[in-house]
Amino acid sequence: MSLEGTATVTSAPRGTARANLADTSGSLRRLLGQRWLRDLGLKVSGVLVVLLALEACSRTGLLSRDWFPPITDTYVELFKLAAGQPLWTEIGRTLSGWGLGIALATVLAVPCGILLGSNATAYRMTRVVIEFCRPVPSVALIPLAVLVYGVGLEMKVFLIVFVTFWPILLQVIYGVQDVDPVVRDTARSYGLPAHARFLRVTLPSAAPYIATGLRIASAIALVLAVTAELVVGAPGLGQSIVVAQSNANLPRMYALIIVTGLVGWVINLAFQAIERRLLKWHPSQRQEVAQ
Amino acid sequence: TDYGGDLSGANIAGGGDGDTLVVSETAGVPSSFLAYGVRQGYFADEGVDLQVSPSSGGASVIPALLSGDIDVAGSNVVSALIAMGRRMPIQMVAAGTSTDETEERDFAQLVVPEDSPITSPDDLDGTRIAVNSLQNINDVVVNSVLGEAGLTNDDVRFVEMPLPDMPAAIGRGDVDAGVLIEPFATIGTSQGLRPLAGPYVHTRPGLQIGTYLMTSERVAENPELVAAFRAGVERTAESIAEDPDSFREALPEISELAPELAERMNLPVWRGSTNRESVETIHGVMREIGLTEADLDYDGWVAD
Amino acid sequence: MLEVSHLRKVYGPDPSAAPAVADLDFTVGDQEFVCILGSSGCGKTTMLRCLSGLIPFTAGEITLRGKPVTGPPEDMAFVFQDYSRSLLPWMTVRRNIAFPLRYKGVERNDARRATEEALEAVGLADRGDRYPWQLSGGMQQRVAIARALAYRPRILLMDEPFASVDAQTRSGLEDLLLRVKERYGITVLFVTHDIDEAIYLGDRVLVLRPPATVGHAVTVDLPRPRDQVLTKQEPEFARLRGELFAAIDGGSVAA
């Protein structure tokens, strides 16, 4: 039968095509390099603007030198810390709680969210409890968590899971509701079993929402890991902040706070990279691919 | 400085082939005290392998104690009395920080701005006073300062804020006065704040502020261990009392405290065993200002 | 094979509202190819969706091989009118076609072969690794068709499947559909707006009148296999075309 492919087109004769190719691949590389550079430039200038604003604040006396250690001291401290190994140990301690917590929260919240998002009865049964638990403040739970889980990793993980579970859950529920009905019907009409509908249809449809949820949750988890260490005195960045503060070592305290922020930023970079790969089909990513 | 130690100070541990005791103690000078004792080998001599974990001194050390994750909790007497008044199964096993004998050498200072019209406790009527925690030791000691002028806690307003923020808030006039604790008292006075009173000493010279807590169960099960710990605390306290300068010298190394602060600031005093009069004084004031309703059961609460 | 009696479907909660399908009766025999014509909005899509068990209906009965339809039956494939939205944007064209096969229990190798065959048949062999949104409208529609054909359904519902392809491709797809149907013994319900296409493909042509009742049914007595040129030259073809044109004309409200 004559339904062969619409032939792909190679309009130019061979020789010129190759010449073109070489020519354009060079410019392509240049183009990509430029884009990468431009992005970096943008990021750096964004940071610079903020730093200048801070500087301006302290110059104009909005932030007094007495109370804020000179920002340069903080940088010096930051570099000294970064050169030594202890800082990385503390980051590692904080991140181990963070990683376990966020992983566990994801593994729990995604299936729950899909179930609750697609099954009205399940949602109604749990609604009161969910809405009741969501606003329970983590700080109030710390003593209880300590009582049950002690001061170690388990306590941190429990707190992180308890708090980040809800944002992920909600994002998943909203994501599930955003599944295109035509897509859903397609899956149903081909008789996909429930697990396949979950894996192949609902999960990818909700993926953009879940990705946002994970990015929200990852920052909350980091904040919580640090807070727990700070309040309870579990080893990690938080406890380091307390120690620095109690010893009136303010440059170090601020340096450690900056480290926390930087860790959050790096984590987010990783999340973005993963998102770019997994969601390249989504309009938010593909606008930058196509055209 | 070299960054040999852990930033969170979580690995101050050492010596002793005996039982391991995990102690959570307020970060700063109080935990440096224990770390110093560990360094000097006093605890190892008593057969205790002490692990010190600095905390922010909140209420969460007591659940940590109850959960069994830590063996000894450093807290202050007021928190301990409140908890025991609520029948928590814990006991004081040794004394922590105490204050000195004169107000100038008190390691807490009630300060006001240099140009403040407040010159004596009488002028505190109707003012806002910054404290690092509400309904706690500050209420007790400020009450005694106010009592001298015939005032009570109801005549002032307490505002809670972290110690590092206090000098700024006082200087700016957000609050009228504040209770600063070392090393922030030294920092504050060097930024031009004026000490009005040493509230701890004012309450009672040599007032015991800190205390070490263990669960009653543990105390009953293992009195030798308790005694060994107390002995270690005593040895350390004696050594510091004899040679405070070497402690001051060691401070920057142990805790990254700035050397000039370590040299200048008022240090607490340590003793080994609990000071009965202090506890009774504090409990009395607490009853008076409504921090607790329970009667003092000294022998049940203090393991000596 | 498929029996529809007194089917009624009202959208919304109020059963006394105007129905999208009012009172529909017809039967489809085994391996029959039934084409459905009807003016825009007369309820063809709604009917197909009821038959496929995707939406519940308000009243009436639908039985497939003797069993009442309550959910999507096994071995059914559906080509949706809104083809661009029925392709999964996160899968390549090839995976879009292959993924229902896996859950039908088709062997991995067989699935791969069926996918490649279907891609080849709709003329997209070189686009298998693209994403649907990188294709033109007509190509997307062909991917949806390829998915349905690769599935080897026993019953195939198609809702204006050739609306966005050019005349030539369309003839090719028509013939492809007929061959596949013949070879695998598929029962087909085929909605179209093209009278010629309906006659060329169908064993029977139903004309729906809004709100979906069968206004006219015509049995197509043209020999099989059919041929794009010869079949359309038969006098019977012209006669049927005239009859259907009249039937649609008479039945539809001016739209």
Added chain:
Amino acid sequence: MLEVSHLRKVYGPDPSAAPAVADLDFTVGDQEFVCILGSSGCGKTTMLRCLSGLIPFTAGEITLRGKPVTGPPEDMAFVFQDYSRSLLPWMTVRRNIAFPLRYKGVERNDARRATEEALEAVGLADRGDRYPWQLSGGMQQRVAIARALAYRPRILLMDEPFASVDAQTRSGLEDLLLRVKERYGITVLFVTHDIDEAIYLGDRVLVLRPPATVGHAVTVDLPRPRDQVLTKQEPEFARLRGELFAAIDGGSVAA
């Protein structure tokens, strides 16, 4: 009015990839009605999107009334092939149609009148308060057409606008389009897969060959106003149909 020369469009970052539009040249006169035929995937939609300034092109030049096109020109309306996704689901049908008018500076009353007229013209007067997703596919397509007509553009781009409506509605819409075009002096570019439709509507018919180059251009010398029955009976009509059929056949790579 509209001049396209050496238009080239390659999707994606790599300019040496296979182009969707390779090298396109043509001009459209003022108030001309140009129909575009071409096999599926040959680049028609891509071309329209370039002309409308919606996507940047890789090389070549497009000028509209002497000015190069860099963004969507004023007074242009576009009926997209993917009509259902171009309607805003949060607006009722009526608001979807009226929506662009407000920002064109049309008086509120005039806008209301134009909306009602357009709704009436496409046969959806009674559906104005529905949401697009409550309509059948053909109705949605008609809403998109109504929106374009109510806008009274000077240049109208239509991408297979009648693909999902039945034959009768389609004839009605064709005549409506011709009337509106005549009355308001609109220039129309009209993509379709239906050769008869292209001849019936157009002043000129272009046949595109993949990747979009003009393979054949035919001037339609049929008298206006046209008539669904009479025009299609003219011998010239039959001749043109034959010519175009051959042009598409010969030009397209087997599709």
Added chain:
Amino acid sequence: MNRRVLGFLLELALPVAVLVGYGVWASRAQSFYFPPLDEIGRYFGELWLFDRVGSDLVPSLTRMSAGYLASVLVGVSVGLLLGMSRVLRTAAEPVVEFLRALPAPALIPFSLLLFGSGDSSKIFVIVLGAVWPILLNTIDGVRGVDSQQLDMARAYRIPLAARIWRIILPAAGPRIFAGMRTSLAIAIILMVVSEMVASSNGLGYFVLEQQRSFAIPEMWTGIILLGVLGYVLNWLFLRVERRVLAWHFGLKGLAGPATGRTRSAGRSPFGKRRASPSPTPAHSSASSDGEV
């Protein structure tokens, strides 16, 4: 016994089960930190009916609503800006991610320095915590708008303001609401956190103070009140959402069984009562008459 009563009972089943379970367990376990129900109940009556409502609940609610509203405003407007401009988004990314990861307790000193110890510093802390879910969801929602709709708007030369109001915001609406709902709970949590410091009234202050004084049953009453508060606010939120996103629920076939998805998997998990199935915003009067 109609369906509504049944549904209501269904909804209450789990909470009741949890309460009973806890009650039985707590009275058996005699844990200091998990007091029996009747004790909590007694304190709840004493404290919150209605002694401390004016002194603690009202100030807290004021701070929280101010903080939440500010979060919504800032989150949506900045999110729009960053979502629409790649340049701005790239430039702001490091700063935003940095701020996002700062722990609230570490931020409090900052906000005290900047805003003093009044309510504004607390509102600042709330905003700094609650703005992120809204901001991120808005950014991602804006970036995910169907390109076909944007092309349509550009083709018809819809001006930017209208494009934002009529297309981008509604299209991103479901995501913005997802963010707002998460933020609602976070705002409550941060209300408590912000009252940890420099505060002498408020629900958060109450809870933490009771905790520090080992007044555990009293602390539980505060936590329960926070839960109740969250539940009520969420209920209000859903009512608003139902109205604003009516089209979305209809489009996705989520408006309840009446639209004809009784058997299908996707039914609205929202709303106690089934929302009117033809999602008709108040301003339009949908005539649901069928084919004439």
